[in-house]
Amino acid sequence: MTGNRKLHLALILGVAGLCMLALVMAPMLMVSTFPSFTGGGMPDCEDTARTVSAQSETAGSDIPAEYLKLYREHGEKIGVQWNVLAGVGKRETDHGRSTLPGVRSGTNYAGAAGPMQFLISTWGGKAKIKIPSRFNGYASDGDGDGWADVYNPADAILGAAKMLKRNGAPEDVRRSLFVYNRAWWYVDQVMEIAGKYAEDGAVSVPPEAEAACDEPLVEAAPSGTVAGILEYALAQRGKPYLWGGTGPDAFDCSGIIYMAYRNVGLTIPRTTFGQWPFGVKIAPGEEQAGDLVFFNSGPGTGADTPGHVGMVVSPGKMVEARCRLCGPIKVTTYRDRTGIVGFTRPLRNPDVLAQLKLREQG
Numbered sequence: 252m253t254g255n256r257k258l259h260l261a262l263i264l265g266v267a268g269l270c271m272l273a274l275v276m277a278p279m280l281m282v283s284t285f286p287s288f289t290g291g292g293m294p295d296c297e298d299t300a301r302t303v304s305a306q307s308e309t310a311g312s313d314i315p316a317e318y319l320k321l322y323r324e325h326g327e328k329i330g331v332q333w334n335v336l337a338g339v340g341k342r343e344t345d346h347g348r349s350t351l352p353g354v355r356s357g358t359n360y361a362g363a364a365g366p367m368q369f370l371i372s373t374w375g376g377k378a379k380i381k382i383p384s385r386f387n388g389y390a391s392d393g394d395g396d397g398w399a400d401v402y403n404p405a406d407a408i409l410g411a412a413k414m415l416k417r418n419g420a421p422e423d424v425r426r427s428l429f430v431y432n433r434a435w436w437y438v439d440q441v442m443e444i445a446g447k448y449a450e451d452g453a454v455s456v457p458p459e460a461e462a463a464c465d466e467p468l469v470e471a472a473p474s475g476t477v478a479g480i481l482e483y484a485l486a487q488r489g490k491p492y493l494w495g496g497t498g499p500d501a502f503d504c505s506g507i508i509y510m511a512y513r514n515v516g517l518t519i520p521r522t523t524f525g526q527w528p529f530g531v532k533i534a535p536g537e538e539q540a541g542d543l544v545f546f547n548s549g550p551g552t553g554a555d556t557p558g559h560v561g562m563v564v565s566p567g568k569m570v571e572a573r574c575r576l577c578g579p580i581k582v583t584t585y586r587d588r589t590g591i592v593g594f595t596r597p598l599r600n601p602d603v604l605a606q607l608k609l610r611e612q613g
Contacts, residue, residue, distance in 0.1 A: 304333075304453075382398060394406065476515055505521060507572050545592040
């Protein structure tokens with residue numbers, strides 16, 4: 252179940268922040284053996300977890316058909332492991348079958364409600380919210396009826412998927428579960444259940460820093476300069492996001508790009524706001540490795556002031572440091588992401604061309 256609690260950031264951040272946290276949950280099934288948390292095999296160099304992995308006989312017999320369909324559908328839609336969603340649903344309310352208070356109406360003693368046990372404050376302030384509506388929380392319309400109802404399995408499971416994604420899944424799935432409910436024993440139990448729901452007994456995670464993925468990307472770079480830029484950026488995979496960070500241990504979205512260009516002797520603006528007007532605009536579909544892709548990232552950002560940036564490493568893929576709770580720096584896809592503002596090519600900026608010329612002369 253979820254809630255709002257203050258967390259302290261790591262010492263390297265030196266500041267405090269607010270994070271949606273879980274306080275308590277209804278006691279449910281406990282199981283006995285722990286699964287592997289990795290999928291094994293060769294890396295596919297993609298950012299997507301195997302969220303639609305085959306289900307086990309246990310999943311088919313234990314999860315109601317309606318719930319199983321929703322776990323798989325919303326897990327794939329949001330990009331989190333369906334069996335982890337199912338593990339949460341089992342641990343919280345036995346997939347809605349619990350007769351304890353707060354499952355079908357009202358709240359339990361801690362104020363949690365619905366099959367995925369959201370605190371009403373975390374859901375959005377009310378148990379049922381008209382969509383679209385302005386609210387702060389995870390209220391979601393999972394069945395398209397125009398309402399976000401915390402007691403509706405379709406809505407609640409979609410909201411839970413969004414919360415797990417927001418807090419680190421599918422890469423750092425244990426961390427995302429810890430935010431869902433602040434107890435490591437709870438994380439262990441959900442992971443254990445999730446493993447039993449997968450045919451291979453695993454909770455698979457995508458690769459974060461696979462060396463096997465580096466060479467094709469670097470070798471395919473359009474120039475030696477771009478290859479050097481990519482080599483630096485890809486080497487930072489697996490490191491954490493840090494606002495204002497320019498390495499060597501952590502970066503923010505524009506910081507990793509700034510340092511990647513600096514690694515080959517080129518100076519570009521430090522921030523996203525500065526990088527957007529700096530490069531020459533590139534039409535969608537014509538972007539190539541080394542180019543930048545910009546996003547509208549919410550309040551205070553827009554078409555003229557994008558708030559997030561990634562570096563294209565190959566058509567459709569970028570390396571990015573997304574946010575503190577979004578998992579480590581990694582290669583992700585951008586074609587299915589909303590809010591793309593546009594693409595630029597810093598290497599066509601006159602100042603960069605002059606820097607390249609001086610470098611060649613030197």
